[in-house]
Amino acid sequence: MxxxxxxxxxxxxxxxxxxxxxxxxxxxxxxxxxxWVPLTVLSGSMEPTVPTGSQVVVAPLEGEDDAAGLSTGDVVTFMPRPDDPTLVTHRIVGVAVDDEGRRSFTTRGDANAAPDAAPVTATQLRGLVKYHVPWAGYAATLxxxxxxxxxxxxxxxxxxxxxxxxxxxxxxxxxxxxEEAADDLPAEVAEPMTPAEARTEALPVVPAAAGR
Structure with a gap:
């Protein structure tokens, strides 16, 4: 090449x-x-923050201990209905704590005008979104x-x-x-003369004396 x-x-x-x-x-x-777990977003409820077809990467959440670290503004993935494996990824817009210290979360999609109908409990949570890659979900499904x-x-x-x-x-x-630099050099380079050789060449030539 x-x-x-x-x-x-x-x-x-x-x-x-x-x-x-x-x-x-x-x-x-x-x-x-x-x-962490990569998941594909199939709806536009979180647009423009998370476009449809994005791949969200979530850190798994389990139980009240993990739920205690969540706050308003976090984007979470949860199971809305116990008999339906479909997952939803929405943002937490409110946090409530009952008398026994158990937390529940009000969620809403960024593209939705109103919050989700029912609060999300710790047992419904599946993951905290760490980052997303736009449109990567389309390739991931294949x-x-x-x-x-x-x-x-x-x-x-x-x-x-x-x-x-x-x-x-x-x-x-x-x-x-x-190689190109070597080709540009002169074919022969004269060797420098020693001082003695230089003096010899500088002496005048004296003609031989005729026979007496």
């Missing part, structure tokens, strides 16, 4: 690989490393866990190959520049 072509593809390929690597890091690697892990390995191999390609290209360019 020519130097010009490599220099043309270099920024484009680098940007593409970096974008894919960042996406997989956010929706696969970080959740796996921290025990891949299973094994395919996602395979994607991480593939991107890691691609990044390694890209770095190796750049290293080999840099070494070749350096070698080419060295």
């Amino acid at each position: 020519t130097t010009v072509l490599r220099r043309t593809l270099h920024p484009l390929l680098g940007i593409a690989l970096a974008a894919v690597a960042a996406l997989l890091l956010a929706v696969v690697v970080v959740p796996l490393a921290l025990g 891949l299973d866990a094994e395919q996602k892990r395979g994607g991480v390995v593939l991107v890691a191999a691609a990044l390694f190959g890209y770095a190796l390609w750049q290293l080999v290209g840099a070494v070749r360019d350096r070698g080419r520049r060295t």
Whole structure:
């Protein structure tokens, strides 16, 4: 591959690989490393904060102890109805504590004009949203866990190959520049004369005396 072509593809390929690597890091690697859970947002109730099709990454919540750390403004994922596994992700807009110290939360989607009809209890909570990746949920719904892990390995191999390609290209360019610099040197370079040789060449030539 020519130097010009490599220099043309270099920024484009680098940007593409970096974008894919960042996406997989956010929706696969970080959740796996921290025990968080990626979920896909299927409705627009949290727009524009969380667009439809986003992937939200939540830290699991269990029981009253975890609920005690929540406050107004947090975005949580919860199960509205015990007999329905469908999850909802909304923002906490109010916190109440009963006489026994149990907390309940008033929630609302950012796009909704009114709060949700029923308060959310600690037993309904499933996770605290840590961050979201816009539109990544569309891709996530097409891949299973094994395919996602395979994607991480593939991107890691691609990044390694890209770095190796750049290293080999840099070494070749350096070698080419060295050869071109050597070609520009004169074919022969006169060796400097010693002081004694310089004096000898400077002496006048005396003609031989004629026979007497």
